[in-house]
Amino acid sequence: MSGPARMEARMELVCPAGTPATLRAAVEAGADAVYCGFRDETNARNFPGLNFSGEELAEGVRFAHGHGTKVLVAINTFARVGEVDRWRKAADTAVACGADAIIAGDIAVLDHVATNHRDSVRLHLSVQAAASTPEAIRFYAETFGVRRVVIPRVLSVPEITALNKAIDVETEAFVYGGLCVMVEGRCYLSSYATGKSPNLNGVCSPPEAVSYDEDDKGMAARLSGFTIDRYAPGEPTGYPTLCKGRFNAGGKTSYLFEEPVSLNAGSLIEGLKKAGVTALKIEGRQRGKGYVSEVVRAFRRAVDAVEAGGDAVEIDRILAGQSEGGRQTAGAYRKIWR
Amino acid sequence: MNAPAPTPRLTLGPVLFHWPAERLADFYRRIADEAPVERVHVGEVVCGKRMPFSDPCWPDVIERLERAGKEVVLATLALPATVRERRSIAELCGDDRMVEVNDITALPARSGRPFVTGPFLNVYNEATARFLAAKGARTICPPVELSLAAIGGMAAACPEVGFELFAFGRLPLAISGRCYHARLHGLHKDSCQFTCEQDPDGLAVDTLDNQAFLAINGVQTLSNQVQAFCPEPRVLAAHKVARLRLSPHTCDMVAVAEAYRALLDGRKEPAAVRAALSALDLPGEMVEGYAHARPGWMTEAAID
Incomplete structure (x- = not known):
């Protein structure tokens, strides 16, 4: 899809689902898509008490699809030597559960999904792949049929605009939650x-x-x-x-690298839309359902207001409650962050 | 019947720091004449803004190294962003020499022709290694956090590629869109005044309790400690390691290369090599945790 056509489409709100309960909360709060992972090292939020079994995912997909919400499954760590089959099987399970997309960053996982499931599931390129140039994104699109790229948090809004003009796949941008200062997937x-x-x-x-x-x-x-x-x-x-x-x-x-801040690009929703971004992503699979409900509801209203032509003051007012008393930044979206 | 494994070769990695052109020229002149390394990587990897300063020196450096019998590898940027940076990658990938790929950006431009993957490219398993081998990867230097066992596992499953282990130097741990040298000096990346040039081994970052921890080098974060992994040759052979990478610092890199050459040739025991390295002017304590699948900062003595 070309740039102008993308701009006419409604932006998709992609929300975190760390557990079956938060999946339901995000769906009910108005998420267009939720993302989640399996309860093991195949996903990048491998914390105790979080994530899904295969059965829970199948049930979650049924619930989400019943509400018109998509489910994206993150298999976004890098497969361990000699154990690549565990990552491949996670992808197979996600497909069998009816996932709409798999979010992956490892070439081994991308290659497996592209070879075996190209017609049954979309491939999204994880931010862990750190693809930030047209050449890198085209490589993933042409080689594996990647349909969407989660944009590394190093680009400013004007750079995202230029990037979207140079590529034919969708982009997804983080708008809220935890913020990596280093290029994700390339930090040890x-x-x-x-x-x-x-x-x-x-x-x-x-x-x-x-x-x-x-x-x-x-x-x-x-x-x-x-x-x-x-x-x-x-x-x-x-x-x-x-x-x-x-x-x-x-x-x-x-605070040499970054202050203890979190990302809030709520005021840039309209700018990101104009930049050709397809989907807005909220970080926080480690968060509870109360938090997820509240943040998703606020961003649902903000995105709807932007789509309806609302002005910046109105958007700011909707999102004013979403600071948790902590400090926030628009990160690399504003060039001065560098 | 297996033939005895060939002795691993020595690679001098690219200079990660912002050294003035004269320093680079002097450094490589001595490497060409004296350092017992087979392969030398040249070029800017960390920050495209430094390229206008170093670019003019490379033709002479390359000519000198090749005249001395070294194989020269052209290193490419790890985090290309601007049109000029992306063009530089495309141009380098068109060269007949070997190229070091440090970002997927370079892959379409180089696919089908031989290349090395540097430690900034995520190669974590045999399936990814085989995929890249089919595209032309001949040597893979995996991310520094991978252990010797993990590298050995890939090497066993992917014999068509030579695996290179990051053996010496401050460990490249992260890269960012933000320049920490600029930030520390109250500047922004776009008007950075190149303060990273003041720290030719990187600037030490200590904890609030004055523990040596990290080092910054513009947009890059490295370990404060110096990887100095000195395994017995039989251990490297058992893990099918084809090359050891030595990452340049301001200490005597000819002495570093000689110490590793003696190790690989079986002329010196690991303990003697460690002693030789520790006598040099290293920017930090010697560590090797990553090779043993332990935290990277761990010293040889701390590993049980």
Whole structure:
């Protein structure tokens, strides 16, 4: 589909479903599509208590399809040497459950789906594949029949506009939730400190590596013994996500990589639509159903308002409640972030 | 009956840091004359903004290295963004020399002709390795977080490719759209003033408790510690490792190459090689956790 035709279509709201309960909550709150993963290392949110068995996915697909909502299954880690069949079987199961699309980043998984399931499921390129140029995206489209690319969070809105003019596949952009500062799929910081990483294990800065240690200076939040941040006595503590910590470099102490912020590109929905983006993605498969309901409902209203020609003030008002008291950023969508 | 495995070869990886053209020219002159490495990767990988500074020096560097009998590999950018950066990749991929692919962007331009994949390309399993081999990959240097066992598993299943292990240097751990050198200096990437040039081995990033941890190099984040994996040759042979990659630093890289050459030739024990390396002016402590499927920062002594 060419650029102008894409712009006329209604933007799709893609929402996180970490559990069967949040899947139902997201569907009922107005998601156009939900994304989820299996309860193992084949997906990049491999946390205890999250994700789906095959049976739960089949049931979730039935529920979602009954409400006109699509289900996208993330098989988006990198298959382990000698165990590639586990990743292939996860894809087979997703297809058997009636998934509308598989989100994958590993060539091994993409190749398997393209070879065996090309006619029965769409392929979306995971952000973990970090395809940010027309050449890379065309490669995945032509080689594996990829229909949609989740855009790496390094591009500004004008760059996304230019990218969409140069490619023939849909794009999906993150608009809300956790924010990776590094190019996703190409970051090994977590395994350097803890031995576990997004690509290998589907986790980043994993809870089992975290400690909170109190001393005379206050509280230190550590990851495998490395101090990621410190808090004065009585100060609320945060989770030691490696790239959101404070460090000493060049004689300065700072949040060198990024402050403990989350992404909120709600004010850019209209800009992303004009840039030719097909789908807006909300991060947060690790979140509970109350959070998911609330965020999805707000973004549903915001997207509908944008589609109806609503102005920026109205969109801001709809999304005003979605800050959780935490700090937010529009990330790389605004060029000055770099 | 299996023939004895050939001795692994030594590769000098691309310089990851922003070295002035004169420094690059001096460095490669000495590598050409003195370093016992078979292959030398040249070119800018980390930041396209540095290319106008280093580009003029490459023709002479390449000529000098080839005259000295080195195989030259042209490295390409890991995170191309601008039209100029993308064009540079296409141009390098058209060269008759071997090319190092560090982003899928280069693959269509190089497909069907031989290439090396660098540690910035995600090759985690034998199926991906075979796919890339069919496109022309001859050497694969997997991401640094993969263990020796994982690399050996790929090598056993994909004998048509030579696997290269990142053996020496600060480990490339992440790349970003944001420039941390610029951010640290209160600047933005687009008007960065090239402050990364002040740190020819990267700038140390310590924790608030002054633990050595990471290093920044413009848009790249590396380990503060220096990978210095010195396995016995029989261990490399058992895992079918074809090459060891040495990543350039300001320390005496000829001495580094000589130490590894002695290791591979069986002239020096691993302990003696480690001792030789530790006597050099390294930018950080020597570690090798990743090779053992442990956290990357772990030292040889800490691994049980």
